[in-house]
Amino acid sequence: MTAASHPDWLESLRRAARAKADAAGLPSRRDEAWKYTDVAGLGVASFALAEKPQGGPPEAVPLGDAIRLVLVNGSLVASPDTPLPAGVVVDRLDSGFSADLVQAHLGRTIPPDAKSLATLNSALFADGVVLRIGAGVTVARPIEVLSLGQAGEEPLAFHPRCLVVVEEGGSATLIERHQGSGTYFSNSVLEIALASGAALRHYKLQDEAAQAVHVATLGVSLAAGAHYDGVLVQTGARLARHEVHAALDGLEASFALDGAYLGAGQQHLDTTTFVTHVGPGGASRQVFKGVLDDQARGVFQGTVLVQRGAQKTDAHQLSKALLLSPQAEMDGKPELEIYADDVKCGHGCTIGDIDETALFYLRARGIDEATARHLLIEAFLAEVLERIEAEPVRQAFAAVVGERLQGAHATRRIDDHRQG
Amino acid sequence: MLEIRNLHASVDGREILKGIDLTVPAGEVHAVMGPNGSGKSTLSYVLAGRDGYQVTAGSVTYKGQDLLAMKTEERARQGVFLAFQYPVEIPGVTGVNFLKTAVNAVRRSRGESELDAMQFLKLARKKAKELGVSEEMLRRAVNTGFSGGEKKRYEALQMALLEPSFMILDETDSGLDIDALKVVAEAVDAFRNPQRAMLVITHYQRILDYIVPDKVHVLAGGRIVQTGGKDLALELERTGYAQFVGQAA
Ligand SMILES: Nc1ncnc2c1ncn2[C@@H]1O[C@H](COP(=O)(O)OP(=O)(O)OP(=O)(O)O)[C@@H](O)[C@H]1O
Ligand SMILES: [Mg+2]
Numbered sequence: 001m002t003a004a005s006h007p008d009w010l011e012s013l014r015r016a017a018r019a020k021a022d023a024a025g026l027p028s029r030r031d032e033a034w035k036y037t038d039v040a041g042l043g044v045a046s047f048a049l050a051e052k053p054q055g056g057p058p059e060a061v062p063l064g065d066a067i068r069l070v071l072v073n074g075s076l077v078a079s080p081d082t083p084l085p086a087g088v089v090v091d092r093l094d095s096g097f098s099a100d101l102v103q104a105h106l107g108r109t110i111p112p113d114a115k116s117l118a119t120l121n122s123a124l125f126a127d128g129v130v131l132r133i134g135a136g137v138t139v140a141r142p143i144e145v146l147s148l149g150q151a152g153e154e155p156l157a158f159h160p161r162c163l164v165v166v167e168e169g170g171s172a173t174l175i176e177r178h179q180g181s182g183t184y185f186s187n188s189v190l191e192i193a194l195a196s197g198a199a200l201r202h203y204k205l206q207d208e209a210a211q212a213v214h215v216a217t218l219g220v221s222l223a224a225g226a227h228y229d230g231v232l233v234q235t236g237a238r239l240a241r242h243e244v245h246a247a248l249d250g251l252e253a254s255f256a257l258d259g260a261y262l263g264a265g266q267q268h269l270d271t272t273t274f275v276t277h278v279g280p281g282g283a284s285r286q287v288f289k290g291v292l293d294d295q296a297r298g299v300f301q302g303t304v305l306v307q308r309g310a311q312k313t314d315a316h317q318l319s320k321a322l323l324l325s326p327q328a329e330m331d332g333k334p335e336l337e338i339y340a341d342d343v344k345c346g347h348g349c350t351i352g353d354i355d356e357t358a359l360f361y362l363r364a365r366g367i368d369e370a371t372a373r374h375l376l377i378e379a380f381l382a383e384v385l386e387r388i389e390a391e392p393v394r395q396a397f398a399a400v401v402g403e404r405l406q407g408a409h410a411t412r413r414i415d416d417h418r419q420g
Numbered sequence: 421m422l423e424i425r426n427l428h429a430s431v432d433g434r435e436i437l438k439g440i441d442l443t444v445p446a447g448e449v450h451a452v453m454g455p456n457g458s459g460k461s462t463l464s465y466v467l468a469g470r471d472g473y474q475v476t477a478g479s480v481t482y483k484g485q486d487l488l489a490m491k492t493e494e495r496a497r498q499g500v501f502l503a504f505q506y507p508v509e510i511p512g513v514t515g516v517n518f519l520k521t522a523v524n525a526v527r528r529s530r531g532e533s534e535l536d537a538m539q540f541l542k543l544a545r546k547k548a549k550e551l552g553v554s555e556e557m558l559r560r561a562v563n564t565g566f567s568g569g570e571k572k573r574y575e576a577l578q579m580a581l582l583e584p585s586f587m588i589l590d591e592t593d594s595g596l597d598i599d600a601l602k603v604v605a606e607a608v609d610a611f612r613n614p615q616r617a618m619l620v621i622t623h624y625q626r627i628l629d630y631i632v633p634d635k636v637h638v639l640a641g642g643r644i645v646q647t648g649g650k651d652l653a654l655e656l657e658r659t660g661y662a663q664f665v666g667q668a669a
Contacts, residue, residue: 355510356471356472357508358508358510360468360470360471360492360508361504361507361508361510361562362510362518362522363469363491363492363493363496364468364469364470364492364493364495364496364502364504365496365518365522365525365526365578365582366493366496366497366522366525366526366529366582367493367521367522367525368493368525369491369493371521371525372493375513375517375518375521376510376512376513378512378513379510379511379512379513379561380512381512382512383512
């Protein structure tokens with residue numbers, strides 16, 4: 001129904017993607033990049049494609065003074081109503097107005113891999129959104145994209161699509177939140193093209209419904225002197241995968257992405273990143289911290305590729321996981337591929353337990369064990385959350401993390417009572 | 421107030437405390453001295469209830485109750501306070517948050533009302549000032565990046581805020597400069613009253629000039645090998661422990 005309204009150029013792009021996706025099928029654990037994560041096994045292929053939702057936009061409170069867009073099941077249901085700041089354009093991907101911009105950038109930040117779920121997204125996305133920050137424009141208010149999954153009896157699939165273009169010297173803050181109810185498969189793609197000297201702060205909260213499957217592909221291209229600064233917080237979904245493709249093309253670009261994730265029950269949380277240094281003098285930093293309880297499983301696969309021309313690169317990557325239960329599991333595979341000789345690169349992967357000495361110290365001051373653990377876990381994640389500069393965003397994300405921890409402790413206390 | 425009887429304790433299967441008998445009545449201060457590795461910190465951990473410090477025999481009675489049956493946090497709430505020889509750095513947990521959580525946990529257990537953020541801050545600032553703990557240290561993560569002496573002041577601050585009835589000071593004097601030692605020791609001494617008691621573990625006479633002990637015990641090889649009055653500390657300063665090391669083995 002929506003597909004018919006797409007302009008020709010977009011329609012042919014979608015048809016090509018469709019043909020590729022149909023031929024390739026969903027990735028399986030036989031594919032190297034999906035070794036640890038079985039998305040096909042959850043039956044998402046049989047979920048019905050969501051239709052355009054009826055009725056008005058749902059009530060939901062924006063974060064702080066954010067300029068907000070709401071997607072329900074991948075369709076745009078609420079555009080920002082206030083007059084936008086000068087130099088900011090928010091539009092549907094298929095509108096004629098932004099056609100040149102969209103054609104120039106769509107699908108350019110993610111390597112064309114038929115099997116990637118980004119290809120499936122290209123074939124099936126509904127409206128899609130494009131945000132443009134004009135050259136030299138600094139947008140003070142954050143722009144928030146809220147994606148809500150609303151599934152009833154039947155499981156649904158949808159494919160949110162968003163393109164962000166920040167032109168030369170522009171600067172903005174993007175908030176992305178994913179929430180919902182029911183069983184659904186959200187397969188989102190966000191592409192970010194940063195022109196020279198452009199800067200984007202990007203804060204994402206994945207707090208999907210407990211039965212949801214969330215796969216997100218993030219593509220970032222950075223021209224000379226561009227800065228990307230991201231924080232990714234994951235607490236929701238039964239299975240989630242966050243796949244990142246970043247290309248530091250220009251001279252002295254910088255890319256920083258930190259992540260905090262909390263898994264409990266049967267949750268499976270996968271972070272897979274590919275950071276490619278193309279231009280010289282670039283800096284990349286990734287710090288991912290996870291807390292896994294019960295039978296939860298975490299995956300961190302990080303590849304940093306430093307190409308021959310990327311001299312003076314400074315690239316660091318760190319994955320740290322706290323395992324709170326003997327059944328929790330973490331798989332990590334950091335990889336450095338370096339073809340330039342004058343670089344500073346480092347990576348590390350640690351898996352540990354709560355620090356018993358610190359726990360004793362807190363308890364020796366009268367703090368009960370559950371609260372003491374809670375404090376130490378929050379402290380472990382604090383380094384990541386503190387990187388969120390926007391105060392209301394940091395508070396909102398920290399509150400979700402806090403609630404999760406509180407919830408986990410509440411059930412544990414009940415269990416203690418049962419046993420005792 | 422505290423009665424330790426024939427206390428044996430092991431760490432990793434190795435017996436460290438080999439039958440300690442020690443009684444500290446309310447209102448008294450007892451000093452514990454002894455060579456490195458003799459088991460002083462082990463005794464303090466056993467009293468505070470650290471996991472992995474296994475009591476294999478004996479008993480500890482605190483205010484008539486079985487101390488060893490209580491959880492670590494329960495002991496703290498009942499008024500047992502250990503000032504650590506090596507305070508623990510906890511990056512990411514801010515001091516104010518930590519201190520407030522601890523103070524309110526202890527207050528709740530005493531049936532007192534919890535302090536709100538403003539009330540707590542007022543109290544913490546006042547006590548911090550008395551002990552030479554700066555505002556900046558209060559804002560930082562617990563013990564993180566503190567100097568040795570700063571950590572010891574911070575232990576004293578926690579004591580002042582929690583108002584315990586039985587204190588174990590494990591080498592609180594080591595690491596403090598001469599002026600800081602005076603400030604901290606005088607604050608501790610001012611804490612003495614007929615309802616409180618303390619165990620002061622130290623290697624040096626100096627702290628005992630400020631906190632004059634009722635008794636001095638020598639711990640060597642996991643046992644109390646001698647007990648005397650405050651003069652014993654002075655004598656040890658002259659003679660050292662050679663006489664006891666042989667005796668304990
Ligand atoms: N985890 C452990 N495993 C094995 N031995 C231990 C362990 N912890 C402590 N010990 C041993 O127990 C003994 C007593 O140690 P403790 O720390 O109680 O001594 P101390 O009297 O406090 O010494 P100091 O004056 O140096 O502080 C030492 O020989 C020490 O090596
Ligand atoms: Mg010691």
